[in-house]
Amino acid sequence: MQEPTFQDVLLAKRQIAPYLRRTPLHRYPALDELMGTATYIKHENYQPVGAFKVRGGVNLISQMSEAEKARGVIAASTGNHGQSVAFAARLFGVRAQIVVPEGANPGKVAAMRGMGAEIIFHGERFNDAKNHCETLAAQHGYRYIHSGDEPLLIAGVATEGLEMLEDEPDLDVIFVPVGGGSGAAGCCLAAKSVNPKIKVIGVQAEASPAAYLTWKTRTRTTAPDRTIAEGLATGAPFDLPQGIMQRLMDDFVLVSDAAILQAVAWLAERAHTLAEGAGASTLAAAYQHRAALTGQKVGLVCSGGNISLAQLRLALSAGS
Numbered sequence: 001m002q003e004p005t006f007q008d009v010l011l012a013k014r015q016i017a018p019y020l021r022r023t024p025l026h027r028y029p030a031l032d033e034l035m036g037t038a039t040y041i042k043h044e045n046y047q048p049v050g051a052f053k054v055r056g057g058v059n060l061i062s063q064m065s066e067a068e069k070a071r072g073v074i075a076a077s078t079g080n081h082g083q084s085v086a087f088a089a090r091l092f093g094v095r096a097q098i099v100v101p102e103g104a105n106p107g108k109v110a111a112m113r114g115m116g117a118e119i120i121f122h123g124e125r126f127n128d129a130k131n132h133c134e135t136l137a138a139q140h141g142y143r144y145i146h147s148g149d150e151p152l153l154i155a156g157v158a159t160e161g162l163e164m165l166e167d168e169p170d171l172d173v174i175f176v177p178v179g180g181g182s183g184a185a186g187c188c189l190a191a192k193s194v195n196p197k198i199k200v201i202g203v204q205a206e207a208s209p210a211a212y213l214t215w216k217t218r219t220r221t222t223a224p225d226r227t228i229a230e231g232l233a234t235g236a237p238f239d240l241p242q243g244i245m246q247r248l249m250d251d252f253v254l255v256s257d258a259a260i261l262q263a264v265a266w267l268a269e270r271a272h273t274l275a276e277g278a279g280a281s282t283l284a285a286a287y288q289h290r291a292a293l294t295g296q297k298v299g300l301v302c303s304g305g306n307i308s309l310a311q312l313r314l315a316l317s318a319g320s
Contacts, residue, residue: 001149001151001239001240002151003151003154003189003240003243003244004151004152004154004155004158004189005189006189006190006193008151008152008155008158009155009158009159009162009186009189009190009193010162011155012055012059012152012155012156012158012159013159013162015058015059015062015063015156016055016058016059016062016156016159019058019062019091020047020048020054020055020058022163023042023043023044023046023047023160023163024043024046024167025040025041025042025043025163025164025167025168025299026040026041026043026271027039027040027041028041028270028271030269030270030271031266031270031271031283034266034270034287035286035287035290035293035298036290036293036294037290037293037294037295037296037297037298038296038297038298039286039298039300040164040168040171040297040298040299040300041267041271041273041300041302042160042163042164042299042300042301042302043273043302044160044279044301044302044303044304045273045274045275045276045279045302045303045304045305045306046305047304048087049080049083049084049086049087049111049115049306050080050083050111050276050304050305050306051079051080051083051084051231051276051279051303051304051305051306052080052157052160052183052301052303052304053080053081053083053084053147053153053157053182053183053304054083054084054087054088055084055156055157055159055160056084056150056152056153056154056155056156056157056182056186057081057084057085057087057088057089057145057153057156058084058087058088058091058156059152059153059155059156060088060145060150060152060153060156061073061085061088061089061091061092061094061145062088062091062092063152064092064094064143068143069092069093069094069143071141071142071143072094072095072096072097072142072143073085073089073094073095073096073097073142073143073144073145074096074097074098074099074133074136074137074142074143074144074145075096075097075098075099075133075144075145075146075147076098076099076100076126076129076130076132076133076134076147077098077099077100077104077112077126077129077147078100078101078104078105078108078126078129078179078230078231078233079100079104079105079107079108079109079111079112079230079231079306080108080231080278080303080304080306081145081147082098082100082108082112082117083108083111083112083115083306085098085117085145086098086111086112086115086116086117087115089115089116089117090115090116095118096116096117096118097117097118097119097120097136097142098112098117098118098119098120099120099121099122099129099130099132099133099136100112100119100120100121100122100129101121101122101123101124101125101126101128101129102121102122102123102124103124104121104230105230105306105308106308107306107307107308107309108306111306120132120133120136125225125233125235126225126230126233126234126235127225127234127235127236146238147179147180147182147238148180148181148182148185148238148239148240148241149238149239149240149241150182150240151240153182154182154185154186154189154240154241154244155186155189156186157182157183157186158185158186158187158189158190159186159190160183160186160187160190160301161174161176161186161187161188161189161190161191162190162194164191164299164301165190165191165194165195165198168297168299169194169195170297171198171297171298171299172198172199172296172297172298173198173199173200173201173293173296173297173298173299174187174191174198174199174200174201174298174299174300174301175201175202175203175282175283175285175286175298175299175300175301176200176201176202176203176282176301176303177202177203177204177231177232177278177279177281177282177301177303178202178203178204178211178212178232178245178252179204179208179211179231179232179233179234179278180211180234180237180238180241181202181211181237181238181241181242181244181245182238182241183301183303184200184202184241184245184249185240185241185242185244185245185248187200187301188200188244188245188247188248188249189244189248192248199250199251200248200249200250201249201250201251201252201253201285202215202245202249202251202252202253203232203252203253203254203255203281203282203284203285204232204252204253204254204255204281205227205228205229205232205233205254205255205256205257205260205277205281206227206254206255206256206257207224207225207226207227207228207256207257208223208224208225208226208227208229208232208233208234208235209223209254210222210223210225210234210235210236210237211234211237211238211241211242211245211252212252212253212254214237214242215237215242215245215246215249215252216252218246220236220237220242221237222235222236222237223235227257227260227277228257228260228261228277228311228314229257229260229276229277229278229280229281230276230277230278231276231277231278231279231303231304232277232278232281253285253288253289255281255284255285255288256284257277258318259284259287259288260277260280260281260284261277261280261311261314261315261318262284262315262318263275263280263281263282263283263284263287264276264277264280264307264311264312264315264316265315265316265318266280266283266287267279267280267283267302268315268316273302273305274305274307274312275302275304275305275307276303276304276305276306276307276311277307277311278303278304279301279302279303279304279305280302280315282300282301282302282303283300283302286298286300
């Protein structure tokens with residue numbers, strides 16, 4: 001599978017422009033005070049589906065052949081990838097089916113249904129849903145849209161990193177969440193093409209470290225996916241994003257679920273923004289490493305805002 005190029009990112013920017021507005025990059029004095037340095041939030045939680053993945057979905061489905069569109073698409077998701085596929089499928093008149101774990105975020109499930117996707121519940125964890133999705137795709141000939149191993153998807157989500165550097169060209173470091181790694185791979189591709197000296201740091205949950213362990217050891221590694229941050233919960237690495245991250249990403253860190261919940265509360269209090277666990281993980285990681293960031297301009301990708309009410313209550317309680 002061929003990696004996307006920076007030219008693919010520039011083409012994706014043009015491809016998605018008629019359908020998605022660019023998201024803001026904001027700085028908040030209260031976050032600067034917390035971090036002890038200039039801190040910029042990339043608000044992907046402002047996307048129409050509340051998460052960054054919609055960039056990839058629109059870029060990919062808009063370029064599918066008529067034969068692929070006629071077959072319909074299918075994807076496995078804990079929520080945000082599924083919303084991306086559902087949103088783009090509705091734009092281009094394509095039938096979409098999304099396979100989700102039994103305990104999927106109810107708000108995300110409702111959003112996917114609202115965009116016309118058929119929801120199929122299967123299994124306890126993401127990998128259970130993914131395996132069932134792949135079986136259905138093979139049996140029925142649907143166009144399977146993997147949540148990471150898709151060059152056009154990665155090129156699409158890479159536009160978030162491009163926008164960050166268009167708005168703040170002298171960022172020194174970007175923290176980006178990692179579940180399967182499409183967002184981190186895309187951010188690496190865009191950021192390093194614009195400024196090879198910029199540092200890109202991936203963030204994953206301690207309770208779901210498959211991508212982290214694979215990146216660290218350079219050996220494909222599976223691990224439990226028990227984090228509360230469903231956007232970070234993948235039990236196995238994705239090959240295409242891993243290849244890009246291993247080549248271009250500067251560092252990879254883990255954060256605890258407790259730190260993620262605290263960061264959700266901080267973003268609500270100090271940036272007046274609603275972040276889901278994955279979206280808040282970058283603040284948790286940057287705060288954890290804040291001593292090394294003094295004097296630098298720090299970009300944090302808030303990858304999504306689709307948090308359940310139950311998790312939001314937990315975060316506000318833990319962070320009070």
